Amino acid sequence: MTIYFYGADEVPYGCFSNFSDHGFDLDGVWWPTSEHYFQAQKFKGTRHADLIRRARTPLRAAELGRDSCKPLRRDWERVKDEVMRRAVGTKFRAHADIRDILLSTGDEEIVEDTTTDHYWGRGRTGNGKNMLGRILVRTRSQLHAELTEALDSDGRRPRR
Numbered sequence: 001m002t003i004y005f006y007g008a009d010e011v012p013y014g015c016f017s018n019f020s021d022h023g024f025d026l027d028g029v030w031w032p033t034s035e036h037y038f039q040a041q042k043f044k045g046t047r048h049a050d051l052i053r054r055a056r057t058p059l060r061a062a063e064l065g066r067d068s069c070k071p072l073r074r075d076w077e078r079v080k081d082e083v084m085r086r087a088v089g090t091k092f093r094a095h096a097d098i099r100d101i102l103l104s105t106g107d108e109e110i111v112e113d114t115t116t117d118h119y120w121g122r123g124r125t126g127n128g129k130n131m132l133g134r135i136l137v138r139t140r141s142q143l144h145a146e147l148t149e150a151l152d153s154d155g156r157r158p159r160r
Helices: 034-041 047-053 058-065 076-094 096-103 131-154
Strands: 003-005 024-026 029-031 110-112
Touching: 024 034, 024 076, 029 034, 034 047, 034 058, 034 076, 047 058, 076 096, 076 131, 096 131, 110 131
Parallel strands: 003 110
Antiparallel strands: 024 029
16 A cells, blocks of 8 residues: 655654654754755755755745755755755654654555655656655665664664
């Protein structure tokens, strides 16, 4: 059964959204949401990136990150998937409750159910790249491997 998610307030899978209220420390900085981190990385090292980090909501961070008057970093298209992988991985490693939700999905496909984003979600036709869903699946596999390795190394359940 495919797992669809979109809104941060959806139970139980809203935590898969980049708008979910699950902050984390990455690169020595506190990020209120993975959306804040992702959008700010488009302008890494600029005042605009800090403005995005300090945005009051993930929606505002997204609006600031999509400001077409501000030039994106030159390598953005090359690095954006890795930026998202880092944000998602860090978020789920920082919060045991949502890590457990992600792991509970087993081997199911995960799809960001948005008709407006063909790259990160399923897109209008349903044939989008679903990169966020794919990153969640990859993160789930990595977390599972890390937990299995921790169990194998000391023979008991890892601490949380």
